[in-house]
Amino acid sequence: MATEDVRYRQSSQYRLWSFSPSKLASMRETTNALARASISERMLASNSLPASNNPSAPTSGVNTPEPDGATPTPTPTLPEFLTPAEELMLVTLYTSELLRAGEHMGLTDEITSTAAALFRRFYITNSIMTYPPKDMIVVSLFFGCKAEGTFPSVDHFVKALHKKGPEEILAGEFLLCQSVRFALDVKHPFRALKGATMELRRYGDIEQSRIEEAERHAREILRFSPHMTDAYFHYTPSQIMLAALSLADRGLAERLIQATFHYVAPSTSNDSDTPMANSDVGTKEARREAKAGEDQAAIIGSYVRDKVLGTIEACRDMLSKELPDRKDHWSSIAVFKVQFRPTTRKLTKCHDPDRWDLVALQRRRREQVMDKADSEDGDPEARAGTGTAAKATVDSDAAVFGGALEPRDNKRRKVLDDPFGGPL
Amino acid sequence: MSRKPIANARGPASGSTTSAALPGLSSDDMCPVCKTIRYLNKDMEFLIHPDCYHFMCSNCVNRIFNDGPNQCPYAGCHRTLRRKGFRTPFFGDLTVEREVDIRRRVAAVFNQHEEDFRTLRDYNNYLGMVEDLTFELVSGTDAQRSSAEAQLQQWEAEHKADIERNRKAGREADEASRRRIAAERDAARQRRIDAIKEAEEEKLERARTREAELDTLASAPEGQRPGGGVQLKRRVQVNRAVEAAAAATTNAAGVPGGGVAGAQPPMITKLSIQGLKEKRKPPAPEGPYDPFGGMDFVPSRYKLHDGLVHPDVDKYRFDLAHATGGYSFDDYRARAMFEAFAGLGVFIEDEKEVGSGLSASEVAAMSAGIAAVGDKMELD
Numbered sequence: 001m002a003t004e005d006v007r008y009r010q011s012s013q014y015r016l017w018s019f020s021p022s023k024l025a026s027m028r029e030t031t032n033a034l035a036r037a038s039i040s041e042r043m044l045a046s047n048s049l050p051a052s053n054n055p056s057a058p059t060s061g062v063n064t065p066e067p068d069g070a071t072p073t074p075t076p077t078l079p080e081f082l083t084p085a086e087e088l089m090l091v092t093l094y095t096s097e098l099l100r101a102g103e104h105m106g107l108t109d110e111i112t113s114t115a116a117a118l119f120r121r122f123y124i125t126n127s128i129m130t131y132p133p134k135d136m137i138v139v140s141l142f143f144g145c146k147a148e149g150t151f152p153s154v155d156h157f158v159k160a161l162h163k164k165g166p167e168e169i170l171a172g173e174f175l176l177c178q179s180v181r182f183a184l185d186v187k188h189p190f191r192a193l194k195g196a197t198m199e200l201r202r203y204g205d206i207e208q209s210r211i212e213e214a215e216r217h218a219r220e221i222l223r224f225s226p227h228m229t230d231a232y233f234h235y236t237p238s239q240i241m242l243a244a245l246s247l248a249d250r251g252l253a254e255r256l257i258q259a260t261f262h263y264v265a266p267s268t269s270n271d272s273d274t275p276m277a278n279s280d281v282g283t284k285e286a287r288r289e290a291k292a293g294e295d296q297a298a299i300i301g302s303y304v305r306d307k308v309l310g311t312i313e314a315c316r317d318m319l320s321k322e323l324p325d326r327k328d329h330w331s332s333i334a335v336f337k338v339q340f341r342p343t344t345r346k347l348t349k350c351h352d353p354d355r356w357d358l359v360a361l362q363r364r365r366r367e368q369v370m371d372k373a374d375s376e377d378g379d380p381e382a383r384a385g386t387g388t389a390a391k392a393t394v395d396s397d398a399a400v401f402g403g404a405l406e407p408r409d410n411k412r413r414k415v416l417d418d419p420f421g422g423p424l
Numbered sequence: 425m426s427r428k429p430i431a432n433a434r435g436p437a438s439g440s441t442t443s444a445a446l447p448g449l450s451s452d453d454m455c456p457v458c459k460t461i462r463y464l465n466k467d468m469e470f471l472i473h474p475d476c477y478h479f480m481c482s483n484c485v486n487r488i489f490n491d492g493p494n495q496c497p498y499a500g501c502h503r504t505l506r507r508k509g510f511r512t513p514f515f516g517d518l519t520v521e522r523e524v525d526i527r528r529r530v531a532a533v534f535n536q537h538e539e540d541f542r543t544l545r546d547y548n549n550y551l552g553m554v555e556d557l558t559f560e561l562v563s564g565t566d567a568q569r570s571s572a573e574a575q576l577q578q579w580e581a582e583h584k585a586d587i588e589r590n591r592k593a594g595r596e597a598d599e600a601s602r603r604r605i606a607a608e609r610d611a612a613r614q615r616r617i618d619a620i621k622e623a624e625e626e627k628l629e630r631a632r633t634r635e636a637e638l639d640t641l642a643s644a645p646e647g648q649r650p651g652g653g654v655q656l657k658r659r660v661q662v663n664r665a666v667e668a669a670a671a672a673t674t675n676a677a678g679v680p681g682g683g684v685a686g687a688q689p690p691m692i693t694k695l696s697i698q699g700l701k702e703k704r705k706p707p708a709p710e711g712p713y714d715p716f717g718g719m720d721f722v723p724s725r726y727k728l729h730d731g732l733v734h735p736d737v738d739k740y741r742f743d744l745a746h747a748t749g750g751y752s753f754d755d756y757r758a759r760a761m762f763e764a765f766a767g768l769g770v771f772i773e774d775e776k777e778v779g780s781g782l783s784a785s786e787v788a789a790m791s792a793g794i795a796a797v798g799d800k801m802e803l804d
Contacts, residue, residue, distance in 0.1 A: 002724045003719075003720040003721065003722060003724045004725055005766065006719065007719060007766055008767035009767075014767070018772045018776055019776050020772060020773045020774075020777045021773065022777070191759065192764040193764070194736065194764075195757075195762070195763055198734050198764075199732070199764065202731045212735075234772055235772065236767030236770050237766075238764055238765060242768075260725055299725060300724075307771065
């Protein structure tokens with residue numbers, strides 16, 4: 001096994017964020033199903049649905065059935081949820097916006113690409129109906145900067161992307177980190193492209209201008225196409241790089257692959273000539289050589305070459321669906337109106353009522369943590385009783401109606417349970 | 425001699441060779457055989473024979489036993505003694521002397537170690553058995569004593585090989601520890617000597633340097649003086665450093681050598697005790713610690729050739745920010761080449777279909793966790 005591959009397999013990108021297409025699809029479906037279930041549950045619980053089939057009746061939730069009346073109890077209808085395919089389409093749309101935002105801010109290719117990769121990873125385990133993609137774009141960009149080792153101020157981001165305040169960006173940071181399983185190191189094909197062109201230059205018989213042109217074009221592709229597709233999940237950076245290179249200049253990519261996987265097994269006729277005449281030492285030597293040859297063949301043999309070529313071809317097909325000239329397509333308003341407007345409208349109706357506002361979500365969680373700390377200080381029953389898990393969910397549900405009553409409640413309970421009786 | 429003869433110490437009726445209690449040995453006593461008292465003979469020395477523990481003065485011993493074996497002169501004692509067996513008692517109380525002798529003999533026969541036993545309980549049972557036997561030998565009745573003696577002899581005859589082996593092991597261990605201690609002491613002494621020598625040399629060197637400096641200052645023409653002095657000093661320092669390094673290596677070679685020589689015999693003894701010890705031995709260390717867990721960093725698909733250039737990289741070659749220390753263009757080249765070829769042979773579609781990594785159920789559980797129970801997650 002090639003040492004380079006062994007090293008690549010150590011990366012979090014391979015271990016946590018590489019999937020076969022079927023698995024990726026099934027993951028998206030699972031996420032979508034879970035989001036549907038939890039969102040509809042929360043919508044019903046929070047009573048925020050318009051009772052659409054009977055607009056004249058007063059809106060009411062299922063929890064408080066009306067006193068028996070002439071009008072039948074209006075059952076609130078759930079909005080139509082996005083399908084996994086629609087979700088993917090929207091994620092791709094917002095990825096293109098993210099790329100544009102990165103370009104607008106003058107961020108480097110690596111930062112923008114890291115942000116895009118994090119963004120797409122985030123929306124594999126989270127539905128786009130749960131967390132707001134427009135906010136997550138900014139969060140991803142800001143965090144991409146940090147992940148790539150540049151540390152801009154939040155205010156700069158707020159100003160450049162016309163946000164309301166820094167908390168809007170900071171609120172989603174931990175959420176993003178957690179959702180990408182803290183795998184912040186994204187491996188990109190950009191440096192690989194430089195390595196490949198170095199190697200091509202070394203061959204000496206290719207014109208400089210051709211290499212330069214191919215590199216420029218390939219880099220252009222790498223900036224856009226892999227992020228608009230699932231290439232980062234299905235292929236390794238070197239494969240993506242070679243696919244882009246072959247889109248830019250097929251001959252160069254093939255030349256590089258042929259030169260790399262150059263091992264040809266020595267013809268066996270020499271060995272089979274005098275197999276019996278060989279001494280024991282000779283056969284041992286031959287066997288060892290054969291073993292070394294097998295190893296070489298497994299690393300740079302023709303079988304591997306064909307397989308790599310097949311993979312790169314598949315990657316090339318994937319990238320060619322979203323070549324950089326489709327940028328205009330994604331950013332044009334006309335196309336947006338026709339293609340995406342219906343879906344985004346749908347999204348505004350079916351998004352998660354609790355989690356759409358990241359700032360409020362974070363504030364709520366903070367309060368909840370504080371409350372928990374308070375109650376743990378205050379009454380030991382809460383800890384010993386139903387268990388913290390159940391308590392926390394009760395708290396969070398109660399927090400929807402405002403958490404102001406909570407402390408007083410605690411105090412009252414404490415007084416009642418006081419073994420020495422109430423206050424004098 | 426720290427021992428203090430006790431004047432009239434009478435052991436309990438020990439039922440030993442004589443039915444009467446053994447007489448106490450005292451310096452101002454008189455010899456019970458010839459009635460000489462110490463006042464008459466300053467150099468009088470009492471001797472005993474381990475057969476009956478009756479003491480008498482050396483003159484009596486010479487007188488009675490010079491002509492060969494003879495009967496013990498004590499009344500009622502019919503032991504035939506030889507002169508060769510007489511010795512100076514270590515303890516004033518002859519009962520103690522006798523018990524110590526017996527214990528020494530028993531310990532020589534029952535010389536098993538705790539490691540030879542499967543459990544601690546077995547070992548303790550064995551110790552109890554040995555103690556019972558010893559007690560019978562020391563202060564049992566005649567019958568008990570003879571039976572215990574017979575048991576002891578039988579055991580000795582049956583387990584001759586074992587006993588011999590254990591004894592040898594014990595001797596070797598003693599020997600080894602003695603040698604190790606001696607080696608350590610030697611090494612320490614050597615170190616001390618070296619340190620003294622080094623200090624002296626340094627002092628000498630300093631004086632010589634000073635002289636040399638003065639000489640140069642005196643002899644050199646005006647312009648060259650300070651530079652020359654500095655150069656000389658530096659050379660001297662370098663020399664001294666080299667010497668120190670050389671000395672350190674010889675020291676290191678010498679001391680561990682002694683250490684190894686001292687440390688090896690215990691290994692042998694461990695092996696020779698019995699098979700049990702080997703199993704408990706911790707696994708042999710597998711060489712030095714490898715922080716990369718045995719990962720190979722030699723590229724197998726490409727070679728790092730010299731002629732790898734890239735215009736985007738080369739333009740920084742004369743950039744001051746990159747020319748400062750710590751930035752290596754070779755490292756960049758190596759990294760770029762590695763990234764260009766790393767993972768070429770990794771086929772995610774094949775490997776991740778059934779392979780390790782994030783399984784679908786795991787992801788489902790995770791996203792469920794984030795979506796449903798997210799309220800509980802730790803903040804900041």
